[in-house]
Amino acid sequence: MLCLKTIYAIIKDMKLKLKIIFLTVIFLIISIGVFFVSNKKNARIKFENQLSIPAKIDTLNTKVTSTPSKLIPPIRVPILVYHSIRPSYVGEPNANKIYDVHPNNFEKQLKYLKAQGYTTISFEDLTNYFDGKSLPTKPVIISLDDGLETQFTNAVPILNKEGMTATFFIYTNAIGRPKFFTWEQVRELSKFNMEIGGHSKSHPYLWKITDTTKLKIEIVESKKIIEEQIGKTITAFAYPFGLHKPITISEIKEAGYTSARIGFERTTHTKDDLYTLHSFMVTNDMKRFYAVINNQK
Numbered sequence: 001m002l003c004l005k006t007i008y009a010i011i012k013d014m015k016l017k018l019k020i021i022f023l024t025v026i027f028l029i030i031s032i033g034v035f036f037v038s039n040k041k042n043a044r045i046k047f048e049n050q051l052s053i054p055a056k057i058d059t060l061n062t063k064v065t066s067t068p069s070k071l072i073p074p075i076r077v078p079i080l081v082y083h084s085i086r087p088s089y090v091g092e093p094n095a096n097k098i099y100d101v102h103p104n105n106f107e108k109q110l111k112y113l114k115a116q117g118y119t120t121i122s123f124e125d126l127t128n129y130f131d132g133k134s135l136p137t138k139p140v141i142i143s144l145d146d147g148l149e150t151q152f153t154n155a156v157p158i159l160n161k162e163g164m165t166a167t168f169f170i171y172t173n174a175i176g177r178p179k180f181f182t183w184e185q186v187r188e189l190s191k192f193n194m195e196i197g198g199h200s201k202s203h204p205y206l207w208k209i210t211d212t213t214k215l216k217i218e219i220v221e222s223k224k225i226i227e228e229q230i231g232k233t234i235t236a237f238a239y240p241f242g243l244h245k246p247i248t249i250s251e252i253k254e255a256g257y258t259s260a261r262i263g264f265e266r267t268t269h270t271k272d273d274l275y276t277l278h279s280f281m282v283t284n285d286m287k288r289f290y291a292v293i294n295n296q297k
């Protein structure tokens with residue numbers, strides 16, 4: 001207080017010009033002081049931030065180390081989907097013809113895959129990859145849907161000849177009906193290294209079913225029937241028509257499936273895609289087939 005009083009007395013005695021100069025000097029001294037204090041504070045904040053960045057990275061690294069599967073990189077695996085392996089018949093509607101692949105074309109396609117250095121794997125192999133197991137350099141999945149008899153009579157001999165394996169997605173109500181597999185054929189496929197996958201009980205539009213009891217009949221019951229017949233646990237599922245809803249995925253997971261295939265066209269998969277694995281439906285269009293195999297999508 002005494003100091004302020006002294007300054008006031010000095011100012012009072014000064015002439016106007018001197019007063020202005022004196023006050024300007026005081027103002028400059030205060031400004032320089034404020035500038036230094038604030039600069040020091042900013043430098044401290046910056047320093048603290050520099051310290052906290054490595055701290056954040058460290059937390060992230062700790063998380064990554066605790067879940068090693070997150071480190072598994074995405075992988076390119078073309079997933080091919082077939083239905084009937086037969087020549088189209090005269091008068092067959094075009095809408096049905098797209099589900100036919102001529103046995104000669106099927107053979108050409110398998111030979112092409114081999115020539116390109118591809119090795120067939122199962123859906124279970126792909127799931128295991130995301131748990132840290134290794135895969136061949138160029139993996140491919142061949143899947144055949146609906147348990148159609150022509151797959152057994154025409155596709156299996158060609159697969160065997162080429163030393164390749166495939167996944168057969170069956171819906172249980174169809175097994176034993178004319179033009180479909182018998183249970184004996186399903187057991188034989190399973191015994192000779194082919195993967196059997198679930199494809200529901202009656203091949204409905206699963207995404208339309210919201211009643212969980214009905215969903216369980218389609219998903220859980222059909223899984224049990226297949227497992228009892230082949231004496232093995234099955235882990236791969238294919239949504240009928242490639243369609244699903246979040247509730248369908250929950251039921252699939254709860255039933256114990258570890259992967260599920262949908263439609264759409266992409267060949268690179270991540271661990272997060274395991275219940276929505278993209279695939280390509282194969283037709284007699286060989287140009288398209290070559291494009292799919294060589295496409296880097």
Ligand SMILES: [Zn+2]
Pocket residue numbers: 145146199203240241
């Ligand atoms: Zn189907």
